Amino acid sequence: MKDFNNSATILEIVRMSTEDGPGIRTTVFFKGCTLNCAWCHNPESISPKPQLQWVGSRCIGCKTCLSVCRENALTLTEAGMQIDRTRCTGCGDCAEECPGTALEMMGKIWPLDDLVAEVIKDRSYFETSGGGITLSGGEPAMQPAFAAFFLKALREKGLHTAVDTCGQCRRDALEIMLPYAAMVLFDIKLIDPEAHKKFTGHDNRRIIDNLLFAADYIRSHVHPSDMWIRTPIIPGATATPENIAGIGQFIAAHLNGAVSRWELCAFNNLCRDKYRRLDQPWVFEEENLLSKSFLEELADTAKRSGVDPDIVFATGATCLSDN
Ligand code: SF4
Ligand code: SF4
Known part of the structure; x- marks a missing residue:
C-alpha cells in the first residue's frame, strides 16, 4: 500500500440506504470509475477529479x-x-x-480519520438493522489503498463492511480490500465480451477473472453466502433474454455456493438532469421505462438458468412504465 496518501476523493455519502447490502447502510461513493457505461446513472462519479x-x-x-x-x-x-x-x-x-x-x-477530498468519524455517526442504525457501511462509486478499487485502510478501520470498530465493485480493476486492489470486506457486491452487466466493450468501454475478461478470484476468496475466507451479483437491466443493452440467460448460466456454472443473491436492477431515467448539468449528452435520454410484464419475463429467464441464489428485482416506483 505504498501509494496510500491518507485521503481520497469522495463523491457523496448517502445515509439510510437499503439498497447496497443488508440492513440500513451508509454508502460512501468514491469518485472515479474504470468503466464508462453508456447508461451510467451516476455520470458525476466517472471522472476521478472534483x-x-x-x-x-x-x-x-x-x-x-x-x-x-x-x-x-x-x-x-x-x-x-x-x-x-x-x-x-x-x-x-x-x-x-x-x-x-x-x-x-x-467530489471532496476526505482524510481517512474524518471519513471514519463521519460514517460511524450512524452506528446505532447499523446495530438495530444488521446494516453497515458500503464502499461504492464510481469504483472504490481506483483508490485501493485508502479503501483498504478505511475498511480495516471500520472492521476494527466492529462494523459490517461491503465493497460494491464493477470488477474492472487490478487484482492487487482486490487482494488488499477483500480481507476487510464482510461482503462483496459484484456487477455482471453483459456476458458477451464484445457487447460489454461496446457499452462500457472495456470487454469483460478482466472482470470475469476478478469475479472468479473474489468468489474463491469468499468461499475460503468469509461466510460462503456473502456475495451478491448485480445486473443493470437496460433497454437495448443488457435487457435481453440472451444476456440474462448467459449470466445465469455463468453463475450456475461458477458461482453457486459463493453467491446468495442476484439482483436485477431496473433502468430508470432520474439521472437525465445530472447529464444536463454536466453538459453531457445521454443516449438513453428518451428511453422509456421497462414494463412490469417484461421484467417478469426476464426473471423467469433468470430462474430457468439454474442459479441457486435468490433472484431479486430492484425496482423502485420510478423504474416501471404503466403498461
Ligand atoms: S469555475 Fe469555480 S471551481 Fe472552476 S476554477 Fe473558477 S472558481 Fe474554481
Ligand atoms: S450568480 Fe448564481 S451561481 Fe453565481 S454566485 Fe450568484 S447565485 Fe451563485
Missing part, C-alpha cells in the same frame, strides 16, 4: 462567482451559467462563495 455543477433554480443572478473565479471559467448568459471546463481547475472557490448554493462541487 467537478463543478450549476443548479439554475437556486441561482439569484448576483454574479459573485464571476468575480471570484481567477480562471475566467464562468459566464452567466440568458441560457444559464456556462462553465468552460477547459479552464475550470475545480478549485471550488466559486461554490464556497455562492450565496444561493447554485454552484456545487461534486
